[in-house]
Amino acid sequence: MPELPEVETIRRDLAHAVVGRAITAVEWLDARIVRGDVEGAELAARMVGRQGAAVARRGKFLVWRFTSGEGLLLHLGMSGRLTVGPRSDEAWPRHTHLVVALSSGAVVRLVDPRRFGRVAWLAAPAAGPGGMGPEPLSPRFTAESLGRILAGRRAPIKAVLLDQRRVAGLGNIYVDEALFRARLHPARPAGSLGAREVGALHRAIRRVLRDALADRGTTFMDYRDAHGQRGEHAAHLGVYGRAGQPCRRCGAPIVRVVVAARGTHLCARCQPAGAHGGSDTEVSGRRG
């Protein structure tokens, strides 16, 4: 499923194709994926003639910004693919929901079998999607800010990390990977982490995301980049999708449990449930 590294990879590919290019036609827009105040036909009409200014990313959202100051908000859900390529005479793939023709002759396509993805018209894309937590790869995301996010919360740390209002861009794969790297059990209450553990988690989140980005994302099943190519990071995952296989660190079998209503992969030896970090000082009390 597209998380921050996958969406960022697509953002870069898409930016090359659409910045400085005008939209000449919206050849197809399935109204069922359109959200927001502007409905499908009107949204398609508004896109035609707009010129691409930039492609931005916020968490797992993409914003196709136009020189007009407006923009198109895109989310790929679980199975969404956003591709760019030459116009083709071949039939569109099943579950094609959006086809946009550009002045370059290229065509942008959104294909999403499970249809959890969505598009929406943005009158002022500078605002972008609101209510989201910090970008984990930005300098503003520090161990201290992560500590404030986790402090006092009794919810499992995995639930907090998956919550886009707390930290933007993490999904099931990279939360499991980051917790493994930081040697933290996903069901630990978020507020129970000591300062040293928070620091380890902060480093792990950034390292995991950077490594995956360098590999152009993780392809498990659906994900492809904007050129239809697979990401290469799956071969380097520590725990996700590796249930029953030996831990790369200690050799114990990776187990799959359910935490925060999500399939969760961990090494029970490296990530003990009761660990509290020895002399570490617990982060507690009020946030802010």
Next chain:
DNA sequence: AGATGATCCTGTATGC
């Protein structure tokens, strides 16, 4: 306020 659960959706995997 904050956390949990249901909902959407279809391809894939499992069970009988």
Next chain:
DNA sequence: TGCATACAGGATCATC
């Protein structure tokens, strides 16, 4: 072999 069912999960909305 074939059919039916369970399962996967990101975000949103309703309900504790």
